[in-house]
Amino acid sequence: xxxxxxxxxxxxxxxxxxxxxxxxxxxxxxxxxxxxxxxxxxxxxxxxxxxxxxxxxxxxxxxxxxxxxxxxxxxxxxxxxxxxxxxxxxxxxxxxxxxxxxxxxxxxxxxxxxxxxxxxxxxxxxxxxxxxxxxxxxxxxxxxxxxxxxxxxxxxxxxxxxxxxxxxxxxxxxxxxxxxxxxxxxxxxxxxxxxxxxxxxxxxxxxxxxxxxxxxxxxxxxxxxxxxxxxxxxxxxxxxxxxxxxxxxxxxxxxxxxxxxxxxxxxxxxxxxxxxxxxxxxxxxxxxxxxxxxxxxxxxxxxxxxxxxxxxxxxxxxxxxxxxxxxxx
Numbered sequence: 001x002x003x004x005x006x007x008x009x010x011x012x013x014x015x016x017x018x019x020x021x022x023x024x025x026x027x028x029x030x031x032x033x034x035x036x037x038x039x040x041x042x043x044x045x046x047x048x049x050x051x052x053x054x055x056x057x058x059x060x061x062x063x064x065x066x067x068x069x070x071x072x073x074x075x076x077x078x079x080x081x082x083x084x085x086x087x088x089x090x091x092x093x094x095x096x097x098x099x100x101x102x103x104x105x106x107x108x109x110x111x112x113x114x115x116x117x118x119x120x121x122x123x124x125x126x127x128x129x130x131x132x133x134x135x136x137x138x139x140x141x142x143x144x145x146x147x148x149x150x151x152x153x154x155x156x157x158x159x160x161x162x163x164x165x166x167x168x169x170x171x172x173x174x175x176x177x178x179x180x181x182x183x184x185x186x187x188x189x190x191x192x193x194x195x196x197x198x199x200x201x202x203x204x205x206x207x208x209x210x211x212x213x214x215x216x217x218x219x220x221x222x223x224x225x226x227x228x229x230x231x232x233x234x235x236x237x238x239x240x241x242x243x244x245x246x247x248x249x250x251x252x253x254x255x256x257x258x259x260x261x262x263x264x265x266x267x268x269x270x271x272x273x274x275x276x277x278x279x280x281x282x283x284x285x286x287x288x289x290x291x292x293x294x295x296x297x298x299x300x301x302x303x304x305x306x307x308x309x310x311x312x313x314x315x316x317x318x319x320x321x322x323x324x325x326x327x328x329x
Contacts, residue, residue, distance in 0.1 A: 004083035006074040009091035017053035022097035095157040096197035113164035117157035117196035146185025235286025246275035
């Protein structure tokens with residue numbers, strides 16, 4: 001059983017070494033533990049420091065492509081390197097690497113294929129009360145959209161079984177955390193979470209400039225992914241919002257008509273016709289979107305099979321000096 005810990009990094013020369021060195025190299029049930037650093041266009045000494053700290057592979061992106069795409073590139077690379085389990089963690093050493101054995105335990109026990117590390121949100125001093133509330137709200141929304149029970153959806157400390165990793169296809173360019181949970185939930189990939197610890201925060205997040213920006217982008221991501229993976233449900237729900245008032249208007253007209261006072265209330269029928277027309281168009285769009293979604297599912301299955309064939313690795317293998325056996329002296 002081979003475990004690859006992938007670390008997306010952008011200008012993390014000050015923290016990448018501690019993040020790498022904290023990763024346990026011996027885990028029960030795992031034969032090999034290797035570290036893959038995804039360099040997302042760093043302009044400092046991140047790559048050099050990562051090599052010296054013990055990274056086994058360096059995947060260098062041609063430019064800064066963003067966290068979501070760096071994460072996806074790392075997943076594909078880890079699969080190409082033959083990973084049976086992939087753990088994703090942050091280069092700022094935010095998460096406690098000592099919890100990696102607990103994180104992968106459900107996968108080894110075959111009770112889940114994706115495991116999300118749940119941080120003690122209420123105990124993190126660097127999180128303001130507003131941020132804590134938004135974290136809880138956002139996680140609740142993702143649970144509703146994904147039909148899952150993951151308590152800490154934004155957590156980037158995760159473990160993926162090989163098959164599950166191959167089935168995920170991140171289309172968002174901002175962050176992968178929310179999208180992959182919704183995808184997994186809609187694809188019926190077994191998920192669970194385990195409590196994990198966090199280290200002291202060494203710098204503010206670089207993913208967003210303000211809480212407002214984070215909320216807006218996250219809401220956009222959740223809505224977009226939900227529409228993509230549950231289009232018929234989304235459009236029919238909106239169609240119902242227009243259809244129900246139309247039915248009320250029709251009933252209103254019929255009540256007046258049956259009482260002999262139908263004249264003068266024809267506007268109810270006009271409004272009802274317009275609303276029903278909108279509802280019909282939305283339902284038709286939902287059906288077409290559902291057919292497109294079915295075709296996308298087939299394409300994603302083809303992509304997953306291609307990834308599981310382990311294509312040639314694109315990463316740079318970090319050379320390690322050979323250790324001379326003791327009996328050779």
